Structures are given as structure tokens and as C-alpha cells.
Amino acid sequence: MIIRHDDWSRLIGATVEIRRQGDPVRTGRVDHATKDSNILWLAQEGNNPRKMIDKAQGYEAWAVSALIR
Structure with a gap:
């Protein structure tokens, strides 16, 4: 189960x-996020570079994984 x-x-x-407009764009591990939750960075994985x-x-x-702080 995934949760927004x-x-x-x-x-x-x-x-x-x-997701953007309901369509999946990319899946990855969150490397960092701003305190105001406006921006996050996905960690580099394989050929996918770190992405803001x-x-x-x-x-x-x-969220796909259960690791939520």
C-alpha cells in the first residue's frame, strides 16, 4: 500500500x-528534503542521477516503504 x-x-x-498529474514519474529513496517540505531530492540509483x-x-x-519519520 502506498500513501501520499x-x-x-x-x-x-x-x-x-x-507522481505528477496522477502519473508516476520516478521511484527512489529520499536523500534530503527541505524543512518546509517544498523540495526533496531523490538519491542517485544506477543510471538515475540525484534529482531535485x-x-x-x-x-x-x-511513500512506498514503511520508513517514515
């Missing part, structure tokens, strides 16, 4: 699915 989270600062270390995700651009974070 608006408090991105609590997702550090968790695996999330990033900006909530203001319509992105949502859905």
Missing part, C-alpha cells in the same frame, strides 16, 4: 513514488 505524504521532510530515507523534486511544479510524493 505532504510533509516531505518526514520522508528522508524512505522509498517514494513521485519541487512541489510547486505539481509533484506529489507517495
